[in-house]
Amino acid sequence: xxxxxxxxxxxxxxxxxxxxxxxxxxxxxxxxxxxxxxxxxxxxxxxxxxxxxxxxxxxxxxxxxxxxxxxxxxxxxxxxxxxxxxxxxxxxxxxxxxxxxxxxxxxxxxxxxx
Amino acid sequence: xxxxxxxxxxxxxxxxxxxxxxxxxxxxxxxxxxxxxxxxxxxxxxxxxxxxxxxxxxxxxxxxxxxxxxxxxxxxxxxxxxxxxxxxxxxxxxxxxxxxxxxxxxxxxxxxxxx
Numbered sequence: 001x002x003x004x005x006x007x008x009x010x011x012x013x014x015x016x017x018x019x020x021x022x023x024x025x026x027x028x029x030x031x032x033x034x035x036x037x038x039x040x041x042x043x044x045x046x047x048x049x050x051x052x053x054x055x056x057x058x059x060x061x062x063x064x065x066x067x068x069x070x071x072x073x074x075x076x077x078x079x080x081x082x083x084x085x086x087x088x089x090x091x092x093x094x095x096x097x098x099x100x101x102x103x104x105x106x107x108x109x110x111x112x113x114x
Numbered sequence: 115x116x117x118x119x120x121x122x123x124x125x126x127x128x129x130x131x132x133x134x135x136x137x138x139x140x141x142x143x144x145x146x147x148x149x150x151x152x153x154x155x156x157x158x159x160x161x162x163x164x165x166x167x168x169x170x171x172x173x174x175x176x177x178x179x180x181x182x183x184x185x186x187x188x189x190x191x192x193x194x195x196x197x198x199x200x201x202x203x204x205x206x207x208x209x210x211x212x213x214x215x216x217x218x219x220x221x222x223x224x225x226x227x228x229x
Binding site: 031033035042043044045048050055056058090092094097099100101102103104105106107108 | 145146148150156157158159160163165203205207208214215216217218219220221222
């Protein structure tokens with residue numbers, strides 16, 4: 001069974017631009033969560049999607065948004081990029097709720113904002 | 115919200131020794147506690163997990179213990195090998211009681227196994 005995939009793997013953007021990241025979960029997994037990983041803040045939860053609905057949201061500004069499609073693939077968008085948004089963005093997939101279920105991470109998208 | 119503290123931040127052991135990493139959580143509603151291993155430049159990899167209805171779980175050289183009363187859980191690695199060198203993260207989740215699959219992570223432990 002193929003693992004979680006994320007595209008693109010690397011991105012370089014300029015302050016003020018926007019970016020869209022994509023995540024394809026493991027086949028059969030219907031829940032997708034997003035996390036931001038930075039050296040200073042560690043791993044922080046962004047949001048979780050199931051059945052095309054956001055189930056949970058972390059403490060990030062409204063510039064961070066996401067969505068999920070009917071095939072469970074998910075995208076996250078960051079608008080008006082700031083230097084502090086430079087991070088590794090990880091998505092994790094798991095089985096449908098109710099959980100808790102094991103979460104399996106993708107390889108991440110390394111975003112650099114200049 | 116949930117807060118997870120993890121200690122130590124760095125741990126150096128000799129090959130063959132045991133390593134123990136400890137975490138405490140704040141929210142008594144948390145009921146699922148996974149551990150992830152992240153090698154440099156790689157994705158976090160789930161290595162073991164424990165649910166609140168279990169006190170201990172073991173998988174070969176890795177074991178996790180949970181003390182719900184004290185709200186702490188620990189990862190034990192025996193007979194460490196150089197390939198165990200990585201950053202280890204603990205996490206907590208409330209699962210069905212609230213919070214869905216949201217994981218709150220500890221700050222990580224850099225484990226170095228020396229020859």
